[in-house]
Amino acid sequence: MLVLAAGTLSCRPRESPQLTFDHANLAFLHGDLQQAQDEAEHGFEKYRNSNPQWAWKFKTLEAKAELAQGLFEDVLKLLKSEPLPPNDSELGVSTLALIGAANVQIHNFTAAESALSKAAESCENAAAVVGCGDLLQARGLLASETAKSASAERYYELSLAFARSHQDTYLESTSLLNLGAEFLSQGRFDEAIDRSNEGYAAAGKVDAKVVQLVTQGNVGWAYYRLGDSETALEFSTLAEKAAAERGDFFDQENLLTNLGYIDMDRQKFDLAADSFRRSLEIAKNIKAEQDVYNALRVLARLALQMGDANKANDYAEQAREIARKSGNHVDELYPMLVQGQVAARRGDAAKAQQTFGAIEHDPGCPVFLKWEAQHAFAQLYEGEKQPDAADREYREALATFEAARSSVRREDFQLSFLTNASRIYDDYIHFLVAGGKNDDALRWAEYSRARTLSEGLGVLSKVSSKSGSPGPPALNPREIARQAKGVLLFYWLGEKQSYLWAITPQKTTLFTLPPGSEIEAAVRRYRAALTGPQDILSGEDGRALYHMLIAPAESLLAKDAKVFILPDGALHSLNFETLVVPSPTPHYWIEDADVVNSSSLRVLAASLTRKETRSRKLLLMGDSVAASKDYPELPKAADQMASVEKYFPAEQRVYQREQATPTAYLQGHPEQYSDIHFVAHGTASRLSPLDSAIVLSKEAGNPDSFKLYARDIIQHHLQADLVTISACYGSGEREYSGEGLVGLAWAFLRAGAHNVIAALWEVTDASTDQLMERFYAELATGATPDAALRAAKLSLLRTTSFHNPFYWAPFQLYTG
Numbered sequence: 001m002l003v004l005a006a007g008t009l010s011c012r013p014r015e016s017p018q019l020t021f022d023h024a025n026l027a028f029l030h031g032d033l034q035q036a037q038d039e040a041e042h043g044f045e046k047y048r049n050s051n052p053q054w055a056w057k058f059k060t061l062e063a064k065a066e067l068a069q070g071l072f073e074d075v076l077k078l079l080k081s082e083p084l085p086p087n088d089s090e091l092g093v094s095t096l097a098l099i100g101a102a103n104v105q106i107h108n109f110t111a112a113e114s115a116l117s118k119a120a121e122s123c124e125n126a127a128a129v130v131g132c133g134d135l136l137q138a139r140g141l142l143a144s145e146t147a148k149s150a151s152a153e154r155y156y157e158l159s160l161a162f163a164r165s166h167q168d169t170y171l172e173s174t175s176l177l178n179l180g181a182e183f184l185s186q187g188r189f190d191e192a193i194d195r196s197n198e199g200y201a202a203a204g205k206v207d208a209k210v211v212q213l214v215t216q217g218n219v220g221w222a223y224y225r226l227g228d229s230e231t232a233l234e235f236s237t238l239a240e241k242a243a244a245e246r247g248d249f250f251d252q253e254n255l256l257t258n259l260g261y262i263d264m265d266r267q268k269f270d271l272a273a274d275s276f277r278r279s280l281e282i283a284k285n286i287k288a289e290q291d292v293y294n295a296l297r298v299l300a301r302l303a304l305q306m307g308d309a310n311k312a313n314d315y316a317e318q319a320r321e322i323a324r325k326s327g328n329h330v331d332e333l334y335p336m337l338v339q340g341q342v343a344a345r346r347g348d349a350a351k352a353q354q355t356f357g358a359i360e361h362d363p364g365c366p367v368f369l370k371w372e373a374q375h376a377f378a379q380l381y382e383g384e385k386q387p388d389a390a391d392r393e394y395r396e397a398l399a400t401f402e403a404a405r406s407s408v409r410r411e412d413f414q415l416s417f418l419t420n421a422s423r424i425y426d427d428y429i430h431f432l433v434a435g436g437k438n439d440d441a442l443r444w445a446e447y448s449r450a451r452t453l454s455e456g457l458g459v460l461s462k463v464s465s466k467s468g469s470p471g472p473p474a475l476n477p478r479e480i481a482r483q484a485k486g487v488l489l490f491y492w493l494g495e496k497q498s499y500l501w502a503i504t505p506q507k508t509t510l511f512t513l514p515p516g517s518e519i520e521a522a523v524r525r526y527r528a529a530l531t532g533p534q535d536i537l538s539g540e541d542g543r544a545l546y547h548m549l550i551a552p553a554e555s556l557l558a559k560d561a562k563v564f565i566l567p568d569g570a571l572h573s574l575n576f577e578t579l580v581v582p583s584p585t586p587h588y589w590i591e592d593a594d595v596v597n598s599s600s601l602r603v604l605a606a607s608l609t610r611k612e613t614r615s616r617k618l619l620l621m622g623d624s625v626a627a628s629k630d631y632p633e634l635p636k637a638a639d640q641m642a643s644v645e646k647y648f649p650a651e652q653r654v655y656q657r658e659q660a661t662p663t664a665y666l667q668g669h670p671e672q673y674s675d676i677h678f679v680a681h682g683t684a685s686r687l688s689p690l691d692s693a694i695v696l697s698k699e700a701g702n703p704d705s706f707k708l709y710a711r712d713i714i715q716h717h718l719q720a721d722l723v724t725i726s727a728c729y730g731s732g733e734r735e736y737s738g739e740g741l742v743g744l745a746w747a748f749l750r751a752g753a754h755n756v757i758a759a760l761w762e763v764t765d766a767s768t769d770q771l772m773e774r775f776y777a778e779l780a781t782g783a784t785p786d787a788a789l790r791a792a793k794l795s796l797l798r799t800t801s802f803h804n805p806f807y808w809a810p811f812q813l814y815t816g
Helices: 002-011 017-029 033-047 052-068 072-079 089-105 109-123 132-145 149-165 169-186 189-205 209-225 229-246 249-265 269-285 289-305 309-326 329-345 349-360 367-383 387-405 411-434 438-447 451-457 477-484 516-530 541-549 551-556 569-573 601-608 637-645 662-666 744-751 765-780 785-797
Strands: 487-492 498-503 508-513 561-566 593-598 618-622 652-656 675-679 681-683 693-695 707-709 722-726 734-736 740-742 755-759 811-815
Touching (some): 017 052, 052 089, 109 132, 132 149, 169 209, 189 209, 189 411, 209 229, 229 249, 249 269, 249 289, 269 289, 349 367, 387 411, 411 438, 411 451, 438 498, 438 508, 477 498, 477 601, 487 551, 487 601, 498 551, 508 551, 516 569, 569 740, 593 601, 593 785, 601 811, 637 652, 662 707, 722 765, 740 744, 744 755, 785 811
Parallel strands (some): 487 561, 561 593, 593 811, 675 722
Antiparallel strands (some): 487 498, 498 508, 681 693, 755 811
């Protein structure tokens, strides 16, 4: 046995250092950082005497693993523990790049510059290739941390070009990651998302899980800055969980800070405080000075929101001291804002004014911080009873915001961006109302509405981004009411106070309503009740909402009046027709009013000047072949299509069964039809509303092509007088500040449809078929879409089987 064993051992090939290194490096790429560190340390010990070059390669890999874990001082200690092998410039560059990067993270910028400059001399030699890409990234990191954004971007672009020319996919992924991060710091959020997503894809090719984790976190932060907290939360939560599982403390503490911001904005202060404190503790443990600064800065802001001015000031001063020591003047401005707000709360108006002014006029002030400073300035002047100065600063803050909004290129990102200014608008409108300027308040409230929709349709031009712009265009609400031949109810849900402007051809009347949180809570309860079996008429919320929202303007509403609802916030998801009028006997408001929904006064005004198509021509699509088990065939779809078809005997184009595909719609010139009707399943995407879709049949040879997406719908201009989406959730599930519900209905309005009928919730076959039959019968008699839909709903309401709003109320008419 012993001879055999010895013989076996003598025939076994010696383990190759390359194989050992590749195994450890693979662990590093996959994000198994502790394993990579351990294997690299073992490799160094194994080859330190027999092969110094290989031993040092293992040492640099160990240092990379430590750097990725945020162990910056350990990196420096490790790389200085032994001298470099002589005459090996490649290893020298890699080592100096790591030393430089670690020094940057602990804000020892002088040592970082020294190491990186020395490495750069070696990279001038064409033979020194390995490590020069890492050097470029380290120089970019130094430039970024010392507020030299243009230089940082240039170095990261050079690193990316180097990676691609040397076919180094891992370096390509980290270069893209760093470019995305730099764009984030510059406020170029759509570009940051694009670069980060490219980095994520590149990292996937080499299974670089840590790079993917970090890019996820950066994408989440970009969405947060774009005002999309829901998507930000999704990305950041996934990334933080992955970082915690891997023991990746460096990235985890950054992600905890991001999650804390989201919770702070949602008024979940306890959760936010926990995240920020954990982040600060980790950052201090790994001595990541920039991250210590970030945590202190946001803890100061949180303490201020929680009413602890002393703690806020203390945190702000600690953060400011770190910024001063690092020589990063821009970083000083953020804690300065908190200190100015503390001064304002303490009644030191002179100090607050001096601080806000210094931030506002600082040439390096980031745009987000500038409008926050101007907003704080406005509130200071308002509290000091200086209305002219307060008005000027409110307008300056909104002009600064508009300058930032104009730089957002993609329409789907523009949808959420207005959220960033929602508090400024709310405070300004409250200020104007308090000053008796009710018409101005309405003009500014209207200006914040349906911005992306209006600009896309050409109803509103993008305003000048120059500071001091004159503000919203002129508005004549009473003339709009006269042309609409109805009453306009325009709502604003505010933090402290909500408002209703009731507009008739004769006058505009302002009513004060409860705070938005109270109204929204009642709407959520009522929406839940509407989808259940309970008797709504005897419930409290339907009556309470009528009392809050309609009763104040009741004297202005004649029987069967045409009423245009211009909702705000959660009111977009409420069907006002279902509100319960308490007397003389309880009944639904639809029995008293013809209700139409519109997103803004200017969109409504534009629709009133449009002439309806004289010749009726129908595009009818649906009765699709089952795309998957999630979307089975609709048993009554063929019957509904036949019912609709008979009302257009002369001019029609029907796509049914296998013919009903997304391509048939997109390439079928939908702009030539006056009426478009879909009978299909519908999907609403909450995280990405433009991914909401009508589910049709699969394309031949393309099994994944059965969805007609909202983002594709908006690319094809329409002239349709009416689009009817006989499907579930056609109105969408996601409400954006100012923009309203975004989904299929919004997409068809954005494409140019005059009126859209879509559902707020899930619909049933039997009630929908009956509703659509009566609706088109009414249209055939010459009724307008709103009157026809009301008549159809009332016909169901007066039956035994479908009297519950669940059956007749999901469909709403939107005019655009």
